[in-house]
Amino acid sequence: MGQDDGINHRARCEELLRIAEEFEKVEDWDNAVAKYRELNELDHLFQGAESKLLFAVRERECFRNYAEGKALMAAGKYAEAAGALRKAKARAGVYKDTASLIRACERHLVQTEVSDPAAPVAARKGCLGLLLFL
Numbered sequence: 746m747g748q749d750d751g752i753n754h755r756a757r758c759e760e761l762l763r764i765a766e767e768f769e770k771v772e773d774w775d776n777a778v779a780k781y782r783e784l785n786e787l788d789h790l791f792q793g794a795e796s797k798l799l800f801a802v803r804e805r806e807c808f809r810n811y812a813e814g815k816a817l818m819a820a821g822k823y824a825e826a827a828g829a830l831r832k833a834k835a836r837a838g839v840y841k842d843t844a845s846l847i848r849a850c851e852r853h854l855v856q857t858e859v860s861d862p863a864a865p866v867a868a869r870k871g872c873l874g875l876l877l878f879l
Contacts, residue, residue: 754787754788757787758784758787758788758791758792758794761780761781761783761784761787762784762791762792762794762797764780765777765780765781765784765797765801768780769801769804772804772808774801774804774805774808775805777801777804777805778798778801778802778805781794781797781798781801782798784797784798785797785798803836803837804837806833806836807833807836807837807840808833810829810830810832810833810836811829811830811833811840811841811843813826813829814826814827814828814829814830814833814843814846815846817829818846818849818850821853823850823851823853823854823857824850824854826846826850827847827850827851827854830843830846830847830850831843831847834847
């Protein structure tokens with residue numbers, strides 16, 4: 746590889762990194778993953794390309810689970826929403842406002858159980874629910 750090839754290689758790597766980071770800033774994870782993957786294939790050692798790709802893949806999954814959870818909440822499917830939000834939170838540890846959204850889903854589920862007297866006692870959660878009906 747000649748000097749010009751080395752300069753072109755570095756310039757291409759820097760451009761891919763710049764583009765990927767721009768996508769990352771606006772949380773366009775699909776495009777960020779694509780650019781980091783391209784960079785990783787070109788030179789996996791360039792400024793931690795492989796680590797950046799793994800990070801973007803994880804963030805993309807968290808973002809998808811988070812978006813699914815919010816959509817399910819909007820549709821009134823609180824149990825499913827809480828599950829999707831828990832996946833986002835589990836993958837990232839702390840991800841956006843997942844903890845407060847999960848609590849909101851749980852509050853809706855509890856309110857539904859309390860307002861539905863036909864719900865079987867065994868389906869109700871919490872120890873007090875069982876004690877009150879014994």
